[in-house]
Amino acid sequence: MIDDLDRIMAVMQDAFDPHWGEAWNRRQVESSLVTPTTHYRLLDATGETPAEGVDAAAFAMVRAAPGEEELLLIAVHPDLRGRGLAGRLIERLSEDARARGAERLFLEMRENNPAETVYRRYGFEPIGRRPKYYTDGNGDKIDAITFAKSL
Numbered sequence: 001m002i003d004d005l006d007r008i009m010a011v012m013q014d015a016f017d018p019h020w021g022e023a024w025n026r027r028q029v030e031s032s033l034v035t036p037t038t039h040y041r042l043l044d045a046t047g048e049t050p051a052e053g054v055d056a057a058a059f060a061m062v063r064a065a066p067g068e069e070e071l072l073l074i075a076v077h078p079d080l081r082g083r084g085l086a087g088r089l090i091e092r093l094s095e096d097a098r099a100r101g102a103e104r105l106f107l108e109m110r111e112n113n114p115a116e117t118v119y120r121r122y123g124f125e126p127i128g129r130r131p132k133y134y135t136d137g138n139g140d141k142i143d144a145i146t147f148a149k150s151l
């Protein structure tokens with residue numbers, strides 16, 4: 001698991017724009033990974049689960065609850081975007097969640113996050129809004145949009 005923690009953190013450090021404060025630190029990821037309801041997937045640059053010793057190009061994490069799961073984070077290394085890796089992660093996590101008995105997958109996104117295109121393409125639809133849920137690097141408040149996907 002330590003290996004995977006390193007691989008997740010390597011993608012995390014390069015993938016997120018610090019302005020939005022969305023990246024998790026190592027301690028947050030570590031404590032999440034030891035929680036039995038957290039599950040994750042890694043992909044290498046070819047879209048497969050990385051072999052031992054191979055860096056991850058992308059990762060995603062979910063939290064499982066009875067009958068539903070929540071996508072906590074998804075990230076692809078900036079040099080490897082636009083090749084379908086995020087889509088592949090969503091498909092894999094959807095299959096995993098279905099196998100665990102989930103019927104719906106949720107996520108929360110800051111309004112106008114470009115990732116919305118990916119989410120909609122892979123079956124998520126907006127179902128709600130939480131006003132002023134996030135604060136950006138300038139102290140401005142941003143709404144969160146909740147999306148759901150039927151599994």
Ligand SMILES: CC(C)(COP(=O)(O)OP(=O)(O)OC[C@H]1O[C@@H](n2cnc3c(N)ncnc32)[C@H](O)[C@@H]1OP(=O)(O)O)[C@@H](O)C(=O)NCCC(=O)NCCS
Nearest residue numbers: 015073074075076081082083084085086087114115117118
């Ligand atoms: C969002 C993110 C995960 C997308 O990864 P990706 O591997 O490039 O996405 P995919 O290649 O699977 O794209 C799927 C579709 O969404 C579109 N898309 C992906 N990123 C996009 C963006 N930034 N703006 C507009 N469209 C985008 C792709 O063009 C593709 O559509 P197409 O099939 O019609 O070409 C990646 O940009 C990322 O890591 N961003 C930073 C972290 C982040 O914001 N994560 C989300 C919040 S946790």
